[in-house]
Amino acid sequence: MATHAQGGPLARLLVLAVLHVNFIALGLEPDFLYPLENVTIAQGRDAMFTCVVNNLGGYRVSGDSATARVAWIKADTKAILAIHEHVITNNARLSVTHNDYNTWTLNIRGVKREDRGQYMCQVNTDPMKMQTAFLEVVIPPDIIYEETSGDMMVPEGGSAKLVCKARGYPPPKIVWRREDGGDIISRGGPQGKTKVTSLEGEIVNLTKVTRSEMGAYLCIAANGVPPSVSKRIMLHVHFHPLVQVPNQLVGAPTGTDVTLQCHVEASPKAINYWTRENGEMIISNDKYQMTEINSSAYSVQMRLVIRNIQRSDLGGYKCISKNSIGDAEGNIRLYEMELPNRKSRDDDDGDFSIEETNDVRSSLQGPLREGGPRDEDASFLGGGAPPSAAATPLAPKFFLITALILATIC
Template sequence: VAFGLVPDFLFPLANLTVPQGRDAIFTCVVNNLGGYRVSGDSATARVAWIKADTKAILAIHESVITNNARLSVTHNDFNTWTLNIRNVKREDRGQYMCQVNTDPMKMQTAFLEVVIPPDIIYEETSGDMMVPEGGSVKLVCKANGYPSPNITWKREDSGSILVREGSHSNQKARLTSVDGEVLSLNKVTRSEMGAYLCIAANGVPPSVSKRMMLHVHFHPLIQVPNQLVGAPVNTNVTLQCHVEASPKAINYWTRESGEMIISNDKYYMTDIDNSYYSTQLQLVIKRIHKSDLGGYKCISKNSIGDAEGNIRLYEYDGKFFHGHDANRNKQFMKL
């Protein structure tokens, strides 16, 4: 036999989603608890907290029963009881019950979901990679977290990722991003060299990323914009070669005889990097004399091979142009 108004729950027990390491607070609001008596028991009805999936009693009224220092219960001396779980761990996930020992018993349940932000598994994830031009390479990225993270690949420079459209296709699709743990690159070209980012995200901030540098190796290639350069005596002239090489090449200039040119008051040399593998070579010859006329070579060498470009410097007296070369060479003339 029970006496007094029957307790009832004022609000449903709310489900919680909490990142690992944060605190979880369940709030149970019970009306009419203080005036209710159960036959044979002079005490008022009490609120208990139970882990429903394991049937473990966590707390009764204001006393913690379980041996877990991270749990505490509070009561506001009116109708509100709270179960506090500090620094939640993955094993705290599950169904929780707020129970009142009425006759029959009353209870309500809610679920605690513990989410974990993504974390890169470095020992299972690729580092910087090298592939010969024309070869294939697979970049791998693994991450932990709950829910399971999604992996997205992007170029650090926001460029396109070239992915073969079919298993037997020579066509490549240009994509701004690619999903999946493995990024497969086939018949790799030098334009695919650069930094790639694998980004792991599961909706729990923060998302994380790892940077991987893809090095594409090939022997040097030299392009000479102007193989014939004309300039008047006693003016400065600039010779140019465009080099593509990976790994980085050693670049230098020689005369046609093979004599290496050294920077001094007469010669000024610069290497201007345009990309990971592209370099612009410039040789400035100051106040050219008759002895400076003739052939010059730009030479590029790396661990895979070497290449050279040839330029011929001739005297231009301001009156006579050598056919179609005249317009091409104007940019190198200083009258």
């Protein structure tokens, strides 16, 4: 019996079987220590998968004298990428590193969109063991400029269609906002006229556009992969100039300075200037100073400062605005405002004296008549305010003293 056990082939096979069973029972077969983890990476970055296999060294594949090996496979295409540390596929961006113990790492440099898919770490045991993970390649958003609207012009009351297209993965979401934070106005929908601070979608339809909707619109594309991108689209609304005059009648004493103002709205940008009523154009010099202050994208405040007013400066002035669509003008009449006398008492000699008031901080503006003394009962044009305190008649006490002096002389 002993002789048969030592020399017989059946005994040797039995021993190998027992040893194989013992390896399995003791857990000495190759096994994965950690699961293979999914990877999400932005296009152009480097990705890696790490596979940790225990008990691989010395394990013989059934029916083969070679030890077990670790292989990397692209599961969706069934392409073998690498075996142990040797890259099989013709892809210079792939490499495999091994720490000489139990860890194999698949490195993919400069990930591209086509690298996306299922990757497998496989050990050629019998039966074969494997684990898989997914490589997700994300792409930051990018505006497709050839399919996106540029700056545009529409007449007031017309319509505008703003289009914004973007690419990326996941597909980007498009949000519209106004650069100045104003409302985006939608008309003609089931809810009628609506105002929103932001709007989603590739297309924004603006109907019956008004001048208040002029300005920059921002198309913002985002998909959760930084950075978000945007494009600025300028909407120009063209319309006939409009001139508004806050004060059509302006009064000031001679020898003082006065400022005339007009508010102008126009698009495209207008040429603005001042003339006298006879059509003579005014130019900036020591006498006149003209300035413009922008109030918005389409509105301007025109100012004309007239220094050291003389009687020759009195009369009509025009502020004129012209653009490619049309022109408009406003009229202002400048009149002389006479300063009232005021009394003052001289404590030394007790005499009363009359002195002229020269301290004029601002001109009187309103619908008053030009030049000369005013009738107290004169009606004011346009429902203007009553005369100011500076223009009220002298106090009754003053007239009483004057009457007494005249009676004494007589």
